[in-house]
Amino acid sequence: MLTVHPLPAFDDNYIWLVEQQGQAVVVDPGQAPQVSGFLADHGLTLAAALVTHRHSDHTGGV
Incomplete structure (x- = not known):
């Protein structure tokens, strides 16, 4: 079974x-x-x- 977890990031984002x-x-x-x-x-x-996409709030942890 797939399980999806939202991980809070910054003040207003999530990492899935x-x-x-x-x-x-x-x-x-x-x-x-x-x-x-x-x-x-x-x-x-x-x-x-x-x-x-390439914005740092989406790529910063790579």
Whole structure:
């Protein structure tokens, strides 16, 4: 089953993390600490990152 997690970023954004069977994909990872912390806390491996456009609030954590 896919599980989707919204990770708060900045004051008004979210990083979307989708997980399945120990693997994760992040969408618009604007801040790395939120992603790396969540991955570590939940024992997940990052499989891919999807960036929808080049603004820093969507790419800063790549």
